[in-house]
Amino acid sequence: MAAWRRRPTLHFVAIGALLFAGEALLASSWGPAASAPEPLRISAAQVAELRRGWLARTGRLPDASELEALIADAVDEEVLVREARARGYHRSDPLVQRRLVRNLRFVNDDPQRSDADLFAEALALGVDRTDRVVRRRLVQKLELGARGAVAEPTPEELEAFLARHAERFAQPARVRLSHVFVSRDRRGEGAGAEAKRLLARLRDGSLGAAEARDLGDPFLHPRDLPARSPQELAGMFGEGFAREAARLEPGPWTGPIPSSYGLHLVRVHECSPPRLPDLASVRARVRDAWLAERAEAELAARLRRWRPRYAVSVEDAAS
Template sequence: MPFVPALHREPIWRRPSRSESGHRPSGYPHLNRLNVMRHLLRQPLVWFVAIGILLFGADSFFSVDRSEIYVTAAMQERIGTLWQTQTGQVASAAELESLVNNWVREEVLYREALRLGLDQEDSIIRRRLVQKLGFIAESDPTTAPETATLQAYFQSNIEAYTLPLRYSFRQLYFQSVDDAQRALQQIAEGADASQLGETSMLNATYAYRSGLNLNATFGAGFADRLRGLDPGEWQGPVRSGFGQHLVLLTAIHPAEVSPFASVQTRVAQDYQQSQQEDARQRYVDNLMDQYTITLESR
């Protein structure tokens, strides 16, 4: 009688014995799936796709909904403070509500402009952003400079605090050369100079005026013409952008360095500005070092 083995149903899964731990029949479906999974996990492309999905999901989870504008209490307070700074008055409840509504409207338009890319290739926005970045670079708090530091800066930039050659004089105005020459003759004969001259918007007396100031007042070249005159007597006519002048030089003040005490406040301001400019330049230099600049040949 032939031997017929009894039918035996294998369990779907059982813990392998120690002797079987090194051998798993390929006929088990779950083992095939595990082998497939192991094979997939060894593929770089699978990991790349998985990481991309995770990053996309994280961005979607943590990003703020751009269609939502949440105006915090602190933001409303800042809006009210800005109003008070500009007007000197505390905003009423109605005014604050209107201010917040205007801010929200502006924020909506701002976001829409960004969405449409209106900030791209705009030279005005470009310059404004660069300007704001410059303010950030200059904003590092600095302690007040010591007097010795200011004195050293003063000596290093002495030309900026040197007063130029200056003139003090009286003048009589005339429209024509002939009238000016007749008046000069009258003065030489003893006439009172204060009774001569034509009416004008110019001052009769000028004191401690630099050549730059005089040229701005009387026209280019006027200071050079004064340089050839002798102090203490009426001379001329001296031409200006207005007409002709008789001039009495009362003093010529040579160039001189201003005393440090008289310009210390200005020196402190100049020093602070110099420090800010240096900080901005260092900031730009550090940024430039992070870029590779390539100019295409034309």
């Protein structure tokens, strides 16, 4: 016991633990749950507005289940806005403040009034509860907050995520090819025959490298390409060409393969199949996708937790 008293490190740990526990306690009771929250009432006017909105979107009135869904959505938005307000975001967020002060400045002639004064008046008038920009901003803050609350993924979690979404992160197949072009603009109907003639010459083995280089019509993209993915080839030659080229194996001159511009005789030098990359080379993308998925789940979970705190009533819209 005496040893305990003489060790300041332990004191710090103990005090820290107490503070931590206290804050956790506070945090759990903080917000609407601490005091009885104002009942969440969806007025008849709001319901009528929802019905009008649906009518405008779809050209008919919502049926019972659709109206129920519309109301549930309105309740969720109100819950999120209130939770944000309970955390004081409407007071502390400068963008909300700027918006409210600007609103009040516009309708207020007295240029002498301070921002703080106008802001207080805006809150007193409840402008922050109805202003659409402010409401969106508050909901957005909660969304960003949920993202901030997700813990960093472990390497194992990232590996598993990568394996689960292999198609999103796969390294594409690549093919390195050379081609000889026969222009449709120049040859018209004769392009096919010309291509056949050139292919025979390329294959008979009598051409030197320089001669082979001069065969065919000029083309803006290079005759000898670096290893390209199907998507890159589609951008240069069109999708049809890219699809055909993907089927080729390394070997002698072949074709013709049609592109968006004419016919091509093609020689594939090497090709590599698609493969799943190492986590290291795609870590940032995998991490980001993982966090985005978790953040969405987190916000949904929070909403589920917050919803029961509110006594919800919906005024019957007799219309």
